[in-house]
Amino acid sequence: MSIRNLHHLFRPRSVAVIGATDRPQSVGATVMLNLMRGGFRGTIMPVNPKHAHVAGLPAFHDLSALPTVPDLAVLCTPARTIPDLVGQLGRLGTKAAVVLTAGLEAEAAGQGISLQQAMLDAAKPHLLRILGPNCIGLIVPGLGLNASFAEAAALPGKIAFVSQSGALATAILDWAAGSGIGFSTFISIGNSADVDFGDILDYLASDPDTRGILLYIESIRSARKFMSAARAAARNKPVIVVKAGRSSAGAVTAASHPGAMAGSDAVFDAAIRRAGMLRVETTQDLFSAIETLSRARPLRGEQLIILTNGGGPGIMAADALCLAGESLSVLTDETRNRLDAFLPATWSMTNPIDITGEASADCYGKALSTVLDDGGVDPVLLIHAPTAIVKSEAVARECAPLAAASSRNLFGCWLGGQGVLAARQVFARAGIPTYQTPEEAVKAFLHLLAYRRNQALLLQTPPSVPQDFSVDADRARHIIQDALHHERILDEFQAKAVLSAYGIPVVETHVASTVEAAAAHAEKIGFPVALKILSPDLTHKSDAGGVALGLESPDRVKAAARHMIEHIGKTHPDARLQGFTVQRMIQRPGAHELMLGMAEDATFGPILRFGHGGAATLVINDRAVSLPPLNLALAESLVAGTRISRLLRGYRDHPAADLPGLYLTLVKLSQLVIDCPEIVELDINPLLLDEHGALALDARIRVSPARLPGSGRLAIRPYPKELEEVCRLEKAGGKTMLLRPILPSDAQAYRLFLQTLSPEDVRNRFFCAMRQLPLSELSRVAQIDYDREMTLIMTDRNEAGEEEILGVMRLATDPDNQCAEMGIVVGTAWQSKGLGSALLSKGIRYCRERGTAGMAGTVLGENARMLALAKKFGFEAAPPHEGIVDIYLALAAGR
Structure with missing residues (x-):
């Protein structure tokens, strides 16, 4: 997994469109039109050998004629031309390309491989990243970048949308534009030959412009890569998934897409839960769920209190909740008595709390205040059906401040149309999730509940x-x-x-090869016994008549055994019978x-x-x-x-x-x-x-x-618990410390460790004056994919018995396992005591064991301690450049 060069894809300063044209209704013309209309502030360079101008811009006959190396290239040319063009771009220095062309599954002439593989082979030496092929493209509204042939434009926003289906992507784009929903990034991945869900999730996890991530998935190829990226992203922001192929028919269709490999839907569901993401059923749910997760407070209670002015809506909400396997909160006697003191005698006396249709805004406020103050943690669903007695807006204005002052979650449901629009707006401005029906509100609560539980699973390592x-x-x-x-x-x-x-x-089980041996074993075990046929060809022995229970004598055992042989010989003549197993009948x-x-x-x-x-x-x-x-x-x-x-x-x-x-x-x-x-x-x-x-x-x-x-x-x-080792540091007075891989639960300890570093040590490690990582980066450091990166920490217990981090070594290996980039920092108070040597020695051994070709680092020229440590372990230092020294150690795998 790698996000290398993805910034050229998502943050380009220049774009070349290869296959650009003015021909109406062509992909090349649509891409050029979208780039021009989007307001991209960088350089746009159309490439067309037959035209001097395209879309009013000077066109270039081939790539060699380009005045500058494009950060991003968009390819709209025939499939057979793609591998050669990608190779030319790589040699030119371009680091990212969007391949819109379909049909690369065909064989490359005379090469014995597909055009898609030839394209990847051409890109690999240059680390040129490819989105696609067979995709719609990508849109980054904040940059005015619309490198796609989608018909509709995307509004700017804070949600990233990533789709495996181009057709669905264009439909969502059109629907979102009409609904006023904006995006930080809108991505169609197509065949995802190179850049896939894992890479994109890894990039978006730290994108400050993205508040939430929405995924439409048909299939996953590299499960470990996907899970690693998903778990890292879900630690930072909501990731919500809708997956095609829930039914057997849908799964077959999804699997028929190029390169797709569909697994069991139940397994995919389990993977989503384990990754801390939320799965929803429909594309409409994607957007309502992201709105709920972004507006709602962290959920604490797992039951629901329903406050309503109508029995029917309250029952509908309760039904939706209970049919989903969840339950209503039980009112305490104290809360019931407080409500009874001011509510009409006809109120429901239970949850759902029906305060009757004549309830005033003041009554609603008192009831909500009572519920919120009862000391519980369960969220509240407030339902209001319009009446002629009190306006919905008045109820909303009464209740919104109470919700803001409470730590508990409140969901609003305003039944009706234009008459309750003002009430919805009051709640929306107050940041309260608001829905049109009781069922929608309950579904939102269920989404939040599932997300909370999935986040708890995410923390398990x-x-x-x-x-x-x-x-x-x-x-x-x-x-x-x-x-x-x-x-x-x-x-x-x-x-x-x-x-x-x-x-x-x-x-206890014994094997008998004959009928007589089975009876003898039964006598030794003691009656009653269970007798089973022994055969590698019978998976369900009871279905085949190969199980007899409660046998109470040797004769019964023999009779049962003979009957099994005879019966199975008739019904399963090809089954190989190897004897019997005998075991005590468990009572x-x-x-x-x-x-x-x-x-x-x-x-x-x-x-x-x-x-x-x-x-x-x-x-x-x-x-x-x-x-x-x-x-x-x-x-x-x-x-x-x-x-x-x-x-x-x-x-x-x-x-x-x-x-x-x-x-x-x-x-x-x-x-x-x-x-x-x-x-x-x-x-x-x-x-x-x-x-x-x-x-x-x-x-x-x-x-x-x-x-x-x-x-x-x-x-x-x-x-990898096997990597843990206890180190005795002679320079620290013979003190023993634990050297181990980092865990997600170490995030807080890592934050405290950074705060103990001197400004000089911070600058030496991070090349800046940063003393505290943003939450997104802190999560990335602590929750890692142990398969592609490693963070080793040296720890000790403080006087309070808490584990403290005293030193850190981070290793990030490239996708080809050729080089591990390293960085070491030791607590200011613990330097010159052998911690750095212990960490670096462990890191070298770890890289050698996994076959990494070499280790590299970038060190400030003034960081004498690190340069001396690197020299001690055999690193070669390149001549300084702009105050920076590059160090490298070639590794012999397995030594």
Whole structure:
């Protein structure tokens, strides 16, 4: 992932249009017209070999005739010309291009590759970034830049819109212009051969002109790249997504687009939640959601109080809330008594609070004040239906100041048309989210609630190695490697052995190759027993007649075993029968049957599944999915996404199940998936769970040679706990400190660390007098993609027991892993004590292990300490230029 040279794309000072023309209704003419009408203040250079002027501007016959190197080139020429033109632009020094041309999937003549790949190969040596091909282009209204062939212009605003569909982009643009909605940036990515969602999200995350980001997605290619950028962006500003392909038919259509690869919609939903973004259903919801998130205060309570002057609207709002699986807040006795003191005797006495249609503006104000002052944190939805008794505007003016003075969220719903327009305007000017119907208002609350929960998931960064349990990974790997040489599906006995190696409780199971051996094992175990067929070809043994339960004697075991052989021989004649498994019949009345599993998604790689288990699991279809790695908080969230989770919490005379034990079992399963990349499918069904704990009764694992090592196949790389090390610093009196990668939770500690630096140290590290990073940059430093960058910190505990940052080393590797740009800063009070050496030594070892070709840095010439440190570790220093010294260390990978 890289934002290198993207500023040339989004902030160009000059634009060349290749294929510019005056021919009506052509792409080249439309682009030129849009650039001229947009008011772009930079240089516009049309390129056309047949015309001296285009759109009234001097035209240039070829690229060599251009008077200056364009920052941005817009290509409107035939597909076959694109690779050569891109190569010429790269050699010229252009760093960004928008390729509007379609049809680059065709093969490049005599090269054996597509025109698109030839284009990328031509751009790569010059680091020329390409938007497209097959896109509408981009618009940056604040610059007057309209490098697109869209019919409508974009108004300036604070929202960035990024679309994979050109047709939808033009429709949204037209609709937004009519609705007065503006944009900071409007981008059509087309085939996204180079610049994709990940790159754009990474750029927009720190764009000061962008308040929120809207995405229309049909498919994702590089899941890890997308997730890394999405998580970084969502830390800084709202990111809202609408995705095509929710239905099976839509997914097929989305996948048919050039280069698309559609995965499961449920998995995409899980990825969006994990990234801290918000997914909405319609394009209309995109804009209402961004308005809600930008206006509303941070949500604290998760229930809703409804205040209304009509029973019907209140019930409609309550229905919309409850049908979505959420609940109303329960009024306290104190609040009910306070309301009862001034409301009519006919008020509802409960939530929704119906204060009746004759309520005055003063009555509305008193009721709202009472609710806001009740000490709770739940948000309030105020609904008003117009009456002849009191004007809506008067109610709005009475209530708006109360909302402003409260820390709680207030949503407004003004039912009606022109008669309530003034009331809506009062609330809008007060910054109160306002809606036309109760259902719209409740949907806005649900968006805010989902966003809050997703942001909580975003902060979770599970480690790459277990912390709460121990595992016997070697035992599991031995079983899996043995299976790779024989059957690719582990039998029940082997699968349970793998689970047991990771501390997942399994029922004692024995393998019998014959009917007589099965009966003998049963006698040793003790009756009653469960008997199951052992076959790599029968996934659902009970459906095939391969399960017998509650067998109470050797004769019953033998009879059941013979019947299985006979029955399966008739119904599944090709199934290979390897014998039987025998296990004690578990008597746990009231235990829940659950299903845990793992599968591989086409886009996001390994996913974890949880839900209702047993023979009817496919019929009940109650399951949720999540992306590994998991920690206990993420496991709890996964379980909460199912209907059966309500039963697990206990009801009537059924005690609550051992939920902490279940969460830990899911974390263990996640660790197994991380450690054993050969596992491509895993099912535990059923897993019994009651108040006494969890127990796996049956399991199935399918394996295949690993394509990627360990966590390499995960869409989210876990926190690399294996990089942690304790350093003993002799120059600091033998003091020991912890050197580790940074975590998102370190953002505040990093801010405090910057404040301890002297002005000289700040200037030496950041080349300016900055003492405090903006929130957007602070989030980027603390929440990193451990796959493409690394921030190592040296920490120690202060007298209050809090972890403090004493030194930082940041490494940012280019997309080709050729060079890692580095920067080091050590706390002013801790310099000359060995911290810098420890950090740099660790950074060098880290880069060598990941095969990075070299490390580079930029140092102020006056920064003698850093130059001396670099020299000590073998860095070569270039001659100073303008007070700057470039340093470089060539690395031998693996040394």
